[in-house]
Amino acid sequence: MENKAVVLLSGGMDSSTLLYYAKTQHDEIHALSFDYGQRHRKELNAAKAIAKSLNVSIKILQLPVEIFKHGGPLVDPTIDVPKQEEDKQALTVVPFRNSFFLLFAAAYARQIDAKYVYIGACGDDQRSYPDCRPHFFEAFQQMINAQDEDIIIKYPFVYKSKKEIVQLGTELGVPWELTWTCYRGEEVACGECDACVERLLAFKEANLNDPLPYRKKPW
Ligand SMILES: [Zn+2]
Numbered sequence: 001m002e003n004k005a006v007v008l009l010s011g012g013m014d015s016s017t018l019l020y021y022a023k024t025q026h027d028e029i030h031a032l033s034f035d036y037g038q039r040h041r042k043e044l045n046a047a048k049a050i051a052k053s054l055n056v057s058i059k060i061l062q063l064p065v066e067i068f069k070h071g072g073p074l075v076d077p078t079i080d081v082p083k084q085e086e087d088k089q090a091l092t093v094v095p096f097r098n099s100f101f102l103l104f105a106a107a108y109a110r111q112i113d114a115k116y117v118y119i120g121a122c123g124d125d126q127r128s129y130p131d132c133r134p135h136f137f138e139a140f141q142q143m144i145n146a147q148d149e150d151i152i153i154k155y156p157f158v159y160k161s162k163k164e165i166v167q168l169g170t171e172l173g174v175p176w177e178l179t180w181t182c183y184r185g186e187e188v189a190c191g192e193c194d195a196c197v198e199r200l201l202a203f204k205e206a207n208l209n210d211p212l213p214y215r216k217k218p219w
Contacts, residue, residue: 003027004114004153006105009058011046013199014157016179017169018120021156023054024172028111031058032105036097037065040185041076049178061104068094081183083192098131099140106144106151115152122157122165124198134158162202170208179210191216 007022009015009031022029033047044060051058098119105117121132130136137155144151157165169176181199182189189196191214200218203210 004030004107004112005112005116005118006030006032006112007071007100007118008120009033009047009051010120011043011048011050011179012120012160012195013153013169013176013179014122014125014165015047015204016050016122016174017023017165017172018118019050019054019056020169020172020174022116022118022154023056025078028114029054029056030108030114031056032101032108033058033060034063034101035060036063036094036100037070037181039081041178042182044183044204046178047179050175053178054148056094056143057117059108061108063100063104067100068097081193096131098129100151106153106199107146110148111165115150116154117151118154118156120157121155122161124162126158132158149188162198163205166202166206166208170206179212181212186212188213188215190214191218 002031003026005022005028006024007015007019007029009019010033019029019031031047031051033044035044035061046061048058049094067125072205098121102119132156137153137158144153180189181195183193183195184190191200196214197218200210
C-alpha cells in the first residue's frame, strides 16, 4: 500500500509530467481521468495515450454532466473559448471541479488500497483557479483525514511554474506529442487560447521545442 498511488491525469502538460514523476516515486501507479462533459474528447484520448506510453492502467470515470454544464466554455460548446489576449482565464474555471476529482480519486484509492493521490495543479494556475491553491489542498486533506487518515493528497507542482514543469517533463521523457492542452478540440491545437499560449510560452522560456502542430503560433 505504501508504494501505490492514484494519479489524476487529464492528458495535458502538467498531469502528464505528474504521471511520469509519480512513476519515479512509486512501484504501482493507476491513472484516473474524468468525463465531465468537457467540450472535446481530445484530452481523454491524450490521457489514454500518455498512460499507455508508461504502461500504466487508466480508468475514465463518468461524472454527472448536469453538475458541470453551466461551468463556462470548457464544458458549454455554445460559449466560444476566449482568446488569450482577452484575458478571460476566469471564464475557464469549472466550479468545484478539483473537489470532485479528488474525492473520487480518494474513494478509488481506498478501494484499490493505494495510499497516495496525486494532482498536478501548478503554481501558475493559482492566480485564476481557487481549487489549485495550497490552502485548498490543505483543507481538502483535513476533510479526508476526518474520514480516513491513511490517504495522502500529493500536489508536488503547486509551487512550480509551467516552465519548470516543461523542464522536468522533458528530463523525465514525457512524449509531448501525445499530450493535449488546447481548450478547443479541433484537428490541431489553436495556438490562441489561454492554455495554448501558456504552453507555448513555457516551452519558449525553457528554450525547448513543443512538437505539437499549431494552427497559428502567437510568435
Ligand atoms: Zn488552443
